[in-house]
Structures are given as structure tokens and as C-alpha cells.
Amino acid sequence: MTQGSNQNVFKLLIVERSLISNRGHHHTQIGALKSVFPQAEIHIVAGEGYDGFLGEAVGLIPDKNFKLSRLRAKRLHGSLRQRLRINLKMLFAGHKQLATSAYGQELLDICSRLKMSRKDMIIIPTADLDSLESAVDFSGRMGGAAPTVALRFLSATMGENNPRFFESRLNSFVADLPPNMKLFTETEEMAEFFSSSYRLPVTGGFFMPCSVGFADDDHHARRDGGTFRVGVLGAPRSEKGSHRIPSIVRITAERCAGEDSNPIDFVVQGSAKDFSPSGVYGGLADVTGTVRVEAVSDRLSPDEFKKMFESVDAVLLPYDVSVYGLQGSGVIQDAVLAKKFLIHSDGMAMKSFLGHGNALSAVTDREFADAIVAAAQEPSQWANGVSLAWHYYRERLKTLPISNHHNLQK
Template identity: 80%
Template sequence: MTQCSNQNVFKLLIVERSLISNRGHHHTQIGALKSVFPQAEIHIVAGEGYDGFLGEAVGLIPDEYFKLSRLRAKRLHGSLRQRLRVSLKMLFSGDKQLNTSAYGQELLYTCSRLKISREDMIIVPTADLDSLESAVDVSKRLGEAAPIVALRFLSLTMGEHSPRFFESRLNAVVTDLPSNVKLFTETEEMAAFFGSRYRLPVTGGFFLPCSVGFAQDNHGVHRDCNTFRVGVLGAPRFEKGSRRIPSIIHSTAERCAAEGLHPTEFIVQGSTKDFAANGVYGGLADFTNDGSVRVEQVSDRLSPDEFKKMFESLDAVLLPYDVSVYGLQGSGVIQDAVLAEKVLIHSDGMAMKSFLSHGNALSAVTDQDFADAVVAAAKDPSQLADGVSLARHYYLERLKTLPISNYRNLQE
């Protein structure tokens, strides 16, 4: 990754509301940003339930702030009935006014306490509309002393699931966007969408590695050459196409049995409830250890070290994701797979196309297409070996020129 050319230490305040414990991807963003800015003095603002596993946080954002922010949004952008309800609620509770943003005031206190200046930087790696409103709020209060505030949006809805509220809130906050507030997305596809649909000055390509470190060398990881292992990763969700998995695996089993292939193993993450008879993966109970296709049930609550070990054992990752969501939104699994040199078997039309075009990935539409792609990859894994190596090299080069680094350089 790009290192700052100036050896002088500057303060980097990372605001990650979802940083609570050593699970998921939120904690990995901290390590990735430390690699982007190795000379920075890092400070963290975390969520209310943060357990301190990464060290002491300089601030915690109470959950109550976001409830109050919701009331504020309803009062400013809601229907007449919603506005009246909020006014009555505030009247009876004794509150006379709401903050101008969810946690702008908290950021102001933190900046003052840390003596953060315009030469420093604030980054919100998992930003939403509350983050944008808070960033604009604190920037206007600090005026010319405000540092760069970089917001990285991962979702099309920016955390606001009411289309009417979304557009009203967004239009209100970007009408007078301070010049120090910089907007980013993970994928180029999402940046292009925000630019064309809402005229937002958004830059794509702000990637941060997730569970697999960018400097990790995955060569030499031992895998059973007689078994092809395919990962179905993370807790099942509708938009991840999880309900398609039993059908895809059954179709794969039929192909493997007909062609007498070496065993194919599906490593499927989920809860006990998911694998129950009426669960999303209930149909996988038929696959035992003596068939041409086997299913290994794995908890969706692995520790980061357990997940990493499991991930290293895979040959491929299966992503039958819904492109109505993931046609613009990125996936941490894609980044992990590219860095770990795994084959990607994905829905045709997914975002992050630049990561999927090196001969390292196979696309599919129907469940049978996915089964055919799994079989094709399992028959001759070597056909994709050069592609996965090229994809990893491509990603490592991209990490050297992350767009956030340009704004740090402008301040030096």
C-alpha cells in the first residue's frame, strides 16, 4: 500500500460505529488503514458496546444518538403526521431540541481533546447518512481548522432504507458540502451510480482488505489435491443467494456422480438453526462423507483466526449473490479470495469486475450454471492457476494507489 511520503506524524481518527468485538470485517479496516498510513498516530472512535480488544478507544458513540437522529430525520423530512408525533414526543419528554447530527458534537469534543487540526484526517470506513450528516456538522463548526473527513460508503442506501427519506436527507446535506469532506465508495460501479444519479462527487476504488491480509503470502498452503473444496461463507442472507445453495449442491452432485469425478466438498457456514430440517440449508442433510459431493457444516461465528485457517483450505468460493444488490455493492469475500488466490464462482453481473477479469473467476446465472462452473473448476483447477495469480498481483498494485492517499498528500 501507499506510504505517506512525509515522515512527520499526523493524527488519524478512525470512526467505526460497528466496531464492537473481534468478529466480522469492521475490525480489519483498522489494520488495513494502519498499513495505508504507517506513520499515523491512530485513534479510534467505536460503538457503544466496544469491548476494547484493539486497545482503548478515544470515544464511544452511544446507540441513543442514532435513535435521536432518527427522530430528527422524521421531524425534518417526514410526513405531517410523523413531524407532529416527534414534536409531541419531545414536548412530553421535556426535550426542546435535537442535535444537528447523530454524532457531530461527539466528533467536535474528540477533535478538541486530541488537538486535531487541518493537517490531520478523519476516516469513516463504513459510512452511512448519519456519518455524512455528522461529518458536515463537525466540519462547519471547525471551519478552516477542519481536517479532511473521508467517508467510505459500502451500501447504495447509505443505511437509510426509506427511499423518500434517503433522497430528502441526502439532498439536504450535500447542498452545501464543505470542501474538506471527501466521499468514496469501495467499487467503481457504485461511484459511477452515485455520480450519475445524484451528481455526488464520489471517488471509487477505496478498497481495504478484509480477513486476508494484503501482505500475506498464500503460496505453499497445503490442500488435498484429490478433493476440490468450495466455500459458502458467512451467515446466510437472502441477497447472498443462500436459498439457492441446496439446489446448486444437488445439481453439482448429479454431475460429479455421472462423470466419476474426485470428491467435491462444500464448506458451508451457518448456524444450527440454518442446518435444521426447516432451515435455509436443511436440504443439505442428504450429503454424507461417502458421496461424490460432501458438505461440511461450519459455524458462522468462527473467530478471525479460525476463519482464516478455514479460508486457506479452500480452492474456490461460491457467490450466487443477487446482482440487484451486488451489481453495484462490493464484497469482502471477493477481496479475500483474490488475495488468497482462490477461484471465484460468482453471479454474472456482479460489481468489482476489475477483480473478476483475470482468468480467476467463472460467472453463472442459473443454479445449473453454478453447478457446471463448480464441476469445470474441479475437473482441472490448474486452468485457473495463472488467473488467480494475476488477480492477486492486480489487487496488490491497486492497494499502492488508493485514492485516499492523494488527499493526505495534498495536505503535506
């Protein structure tokens, strides 16, 4: 990772509502940000159910805040019927007024307690529209003494799936953002979308490693052995194209049965229900022959996940580009860092990670199967590509845009 600038120690408050337990990607962002800012005094604000596995948090954001924030949004931006319904609900619940944001006041209280000032920084690495509203609210309350607030958006909807609500809420404050606020996205594609569609001053390229750490050596991660292992990682979701996996596996098996092919193992994560006859992966139980399926729990510990990830040669991503055409994928970053080949949907975001000879794109299930078979037959052909992608990501991590925005207000 990049080294922080040569400045005096400052306080860095990391706000991660989804930080609950030692699972998923949220906890890895804390370590990544520590590497970006090694001179910082780190403090964490977590979700209400946080179990303390990373140490004590200086604050927890109550779940009820987001329910009340939703009521406020409907009251301000909803239809006449919605506004009347909310007013009646507030009357019966005894709410005289609603907070102006989900956790703007909480941020102010925490910053006051920590004695944070302009030289300090707040980072919200998984920001949504509630985060943006809260940051605007907080900055207005703290005024000129407010630290820099950096928000990193991972979703093009910012967590608001009602387009009318989204635009109404965003337009209510986007034209007058406080100067201490800096907006980022993970992908360049999403930054361009926000800039062109909403004139938001957003900078792309704020990447952070997820489950796989960055190695300092440049050895090639190709395993020994003739079996080619293809990973289908994470719990199944429709936007990840999980429903396509049985078809892709079946077509691959048909291809391999008709030719002298290297054995291919699909390493598929899911629950027992997912692999049941009625589950999304139920059809995989019938696959036999040169192509085999290894069912793996989707509840692995971080160490177990890393071990499983290291065991694969390639990662399969038949993702829905209506979502992932803008949104980034932590699996892509993990695969590049671990030097794994990528077989992905044509049109996915993070194109700069996929163009080094380390990936093949596909559209139809048959094209995915063809790409898998081609990769399995001659693995050495992509050895140079995965190394080039690894070097590319290493250089990107040395120049993260967030490092240029600390202390702009000093």
C-alpha cells in the first residue's frame, strides 16, 4: 500500500456501519486504511451489533437511526399520501420532530469527545445516501472547525433503490456541499456516471484490498497439479449470476466429455439449502466425469476463505452488468492480488484491472464454458498476464486519490 504523507500524527475516524463481526470485507478496510495512513491515530465507529473483534469502538450507530431517517426522507420527499401517513405515524409514536440525518449528531458528539479539528479526517469507506446526508449535517453543525470527511461510494444507487426518492434527496443538498467533504468511488466507471448524471464532484480509483493481502514478491501463483480449479466465490446472489452456474458447469462438462481435456473442478460456495434439489445449485449434484463440483460453505472464516482462494486457478464471474457495469467487485481485486485468472461478464467495471492478459470475457453460458475450457487447456498462456495485472495494482495502491486530500483545509 502507499505510504502516507510526511505529516504530523492526526486523528482518523473510520465510520463503518456494516462493521459487525469478522466476516465479509468491511473489517479488511480498517487494515487497508491503516496502511494508507500509518501516522494516523485510528478510531472506529461501528454498527450497533459490533462484537468488538477489532478493539473498542468510540461509537456505535443505532439501527433505529436509519429507520427514522427513512421516515424523514418520506416526509420530505414522498407523495402527499406518504407525507400524511408519516405525520400520523409520528403523532401516534410521540415523535415531535425527526433528526436532520441518520448520524450527523453522533458524528459531532464523537468528534467533540475526541477533540478532532480541521487537521483530522473522517473516512466512510462504504458510504450511502444516509452517510452523505449525515456528513453534510455534521459539517454544517461543526462549521469551519470540521475535519475533512471522505466518503467512498460502492453502489450507483447509494443504497436508495427508489429513483425518484434518490434524485429528490440528492438534489436537496448536492448543489451546496461543504468544502470539507471529498467524494470518491471505487471504480472510474462509477465516478464518471455520478459526474455526468448528477454533476457530483467525484474521484474514482479509491481501491482497497478485500480478503487477500498484497504480497511483496512477484512469484506466479499457479498451483502444481493437472486439475484446473475454478472458484465461484461468495454466497449466491442474483446479481452475481448464480442462477447461471449450473448451466455453465453442465456445458463445460459436455465440452470436456467430447475431447481429451484436463480435469476441471468447480469450487462453489453456498449453503446446504443452496445445494439441495430445490436450491440454486441443486443441478450441480448430477455433474460427473472430467468435470467435478466441490461444494464449499459460504460461512468460512477469513483464514479458511484465504486458504480456499489460494487453492483455485481461476475465478468465475458471470455477473449482471446492469449492476456491475459501474459497481466494482472485491473478488476482482482479490484475484489480481492472488494472481488468479478471471473469467467475467463482458462489460464489467474495473476494466483497467482486466486488460493485461489476465482475463477472458463472455456473454452467453456457452461462451463462459468455452473460456473455462480454453483457460484450463493451456494455463501457461496467462502466466505473464496475471503478473502484469499484479504489478498494475501494486502501482495503483501507491497513488490512491484519498492520500492527496488530507489536510486540504489546513
